[in-house]
Amino acid sequence: xxxxxxxxxxxxxxxxxxGQPCPEEYGHETAENVVAALQEGGHExxxxxxxxxxxxxxxxxxxxxxxxxxxxxxxNMAGGIQGQSRxxxxxxxxxxxxxxxxxxxxxxxALAPDKVVTKMLIRDCGVPTxxxxxxxxxxxxxxxxxxxxxxxxxxxxxxxxxxxxxxPLQLExxxxxxxxxxxxxxxxxxxxxxxxxxxxxLGNENLEVLPLVERDFGDRDTRxxxxxxxxxxxxxxxxRICPAQVASDLAKVLRDISVETFRACQCRDFARLxxxxxxxxxxxxxxxxxxxELSLHTSYILAATTAxxxxxxxxxxxxxxxxxxxxEIGIPVAL
Numbered sequence: 533x534x535x536x537x538x539x540x541x542x543x544x545x546x547x548x549x550x551g552q553p554c555p556e557e558y559g560h561e562t563a564e565n566v567v568a569a570l571q572e573g574g575h576e577x578x579x580x581x582x583x584x585x586x587x588x589x590x591x592x593x594x595x596x597x598x599x600x601x602x603x604x605x606x607x608n609m610a611g612g613i614q615g616q617s618r619x620x621x622x623x624x625x626x627x628x629x630x631x632x633x634x635x636x637x638x639x640x641x642a643l644a645p646d647k648v649v650t651k652m653l654i655r656d657c658g659v660p661t662x663x664x665x666x667x668x669x670x671x672x673x674x675x676x677x678x679x680x681x682x683x684x685x686x687x688x689x690x691x692x693x694x695x696x697x698x699x700p701l702q703l704e705x706x707x708x709x710x711x712x713x714x715x716x717x718x719x720x721x722x723x724x725x726x727x728x729x730x731x732x733x734l735g736n737e738n739l740e741v742l743p744l745v746e747r748d749f750g751d752r753d754t755r756x757x758x759x760x761x762x763x764x765x766x767x768x769x770x771x772r773i774c775p776a777q778v779a780s781d782l783a784k785v786l787r788d789i790s791v792e793t794f795r796a797c798q799c800r801d802f803a804r805l806x807x808x809x810x811x812x813x814x815x816x817x818x819x820x821x822x823x824x825e826l827s828l829h830t831s832y833i834l835a836a837t838t839a840x841x842x843x844x845x846x847x848x849x850x851x852x853x854x855x856x857x858x859x860e861i862g863i864p865v866a867l
Contacts, residue, residue, distance in 0.1 A: 534594045534604030535575045535851065538582045538622055538633075539563040543613045545583025551615035552715050555692060562827040563609055569847035570607065582610030582622040587629050594631070605858070606633035607851060608823070616687075617642040619823065634854040636822045640798035644822035645687055647719045653796045654817055659789055661817045662808070664721035668711065670704035680723040682756075683707060685714040689821070691758050696723060724808035724816050725755065729776055731790040731805045732824070732835035734849065736857050739794065741787045742835035746776035772831060774838045786815055793820050801854045804832050 541560050543553070567577045578593045580586065594604030606626055612618020620638040627638060636644070643649055651661045665675050666686070674681065683706040684694040693710050697703045703720065710718040728749075732742040748771040749755045757770060778786070790805045797803075797820050804824040808816045824832040828843065836846045 533575050533855075534578070535570050535607055536578045536580055536590055536593055536604065537563055537567050537570070537607045537609060538580055538586065539609045540582050540611050540613055540622075542581055542583070545581055545585055546613055547584060549614065553614045554612055554618055555688065555714075562825065565828070565843065566607060566609065566826060566847050569844040570851065572844045573848035573851070575851075576604075582608075582625075583613060586622065586625060590629070590631055596630075600630070602631055604631075605851065605855060606631055607847075608633045608635045609826070617645070619645050632854070632858040634801050634850055636798060636800045640800060640822055644797045644799065644803075644820050645689065647684070647819060648686055648717070650797055650820060651719075651721075654793050654820075657792055657796050659793055659796070659817055660815060662721040662724055664719060667707045667718045667720050670706075670708035670711075672707070674700065674703060674720060677720065678722055679703075681720050682723050683710060683718050683720050685710050686717045686719050688714060688716075691756075694756065694758065696754060696756055724810050724818075726811055727809040728755070728757070728818075729778065729786060729807045729809060729815075730831040730835070731786055731807065732832045733790055733794055733799070733803045733805070734801075734836070734846075735853050736800060739791050740839075741790060742832075743775040743838040744778055744783060744786065745831040745835050746773040746778075747771075748773050772834055774831075774834045782809070782813060782815070789815065789817060793817055797822060800857065802832070802850050 563579060567579050570577050580589045594602065597603055608622060610622035612621050619641040623633060623641055624638040626633045648666055651664055655661055663677055665677060680696055680698045681703065682694065683697050683703060685692060693714055695706045697706050707718040728747040730745040734740040734742060747757060752770065786807060793805055794803055799822045802824065804821045806818040808818055826833060833843065841849065
């Protein structure tokens with residue numbers, strides 16, 4: 533099958549500069565590893581940019597057949613270039629053009645990165661998540677939140693702008709910094725002191741829950757994953773334990789909550805949830821990543837390799853479950 537791997541590496545392919553630019557930088561190595569894995573799986577591949585030239589590029593690479601049916605798929609790794617809901621931009625273009633792809637729909641990729649909407653959706657389903665407030669100015673009241681709290685931008689990933697706050701004056705400064713720097717609301721939520729567990733999911737109707745991954749904070753004073761940790765810029769970054777040593781009853785609760793959150797947030801094909809387990813054993817969903825990074829050092833890859841997948845077999849499995857999903861809803865894609 534023809535498979536185009538779409539990423540956003542070069543952010544220059546726009547008509548105008550408009551809205552908030554993407555503050556994240558994605559390494560090109562991960563996309564190239566995915567291309568190599570797909571080639572190992574026997575697919576014809578193309579690595580391309582998710583910008584204004586995308587549809588013309590895809591039309592040349594995978595022209596439709598005589599009945600206007602797609603002749604390939606996109607493996608979507610695009611994080612967007614600029615503006616609101618940027619993760620949803622490439623899927624929206626693909627939907628309009630009639631090109632099937634891996635991962636969530638534009639709706640799913642607009643919901644999950646919005647941390648506030650995610651928390652509202654899962655809370656309405658009875659899924660536990662830390663108490664929170666949305667703050668638009670530093671002078672807004674935190675209400676009945678108990679300190680310490682976590683302040684972070686509403687829409688960003690990779691722990692960008694995340695701060696642990698111990699008292700009201702510090703919170704006022706943190707919120708003002710987030711609003712000024714990221715041009716968006718601050719999500720402020722109660723800090724849950726305890727274990728941090730990641731749950732990786734693969735599939736759709738029949739979801740495979742991969743082995744649990746625990747963050748090992750050791751004797752670190754601040755039990756948080758920072759932007760510096762995620763970008764390998766900090767000394768003593770927390771390690772990972774997989775499979776996590778979790779009692780069977782708690783593991784079942786985490787699996788059940790993960791599946792319910794996956795459904796509530798309109799995820800597809802694969803996702804990763806981050807939990808905190810407090811001192812009494814109560815789990816709380818912190819976030820869901822509806823399009824988790826596939827670089828070799830991530831929790832998702834660790835969970836998959838512990839389950840027996842090689843990197844190549846995992847990438848091709850993600851493509852397979854997306855292809856099966858498209859077939860089930862009547863989108864014929866040539867193999």
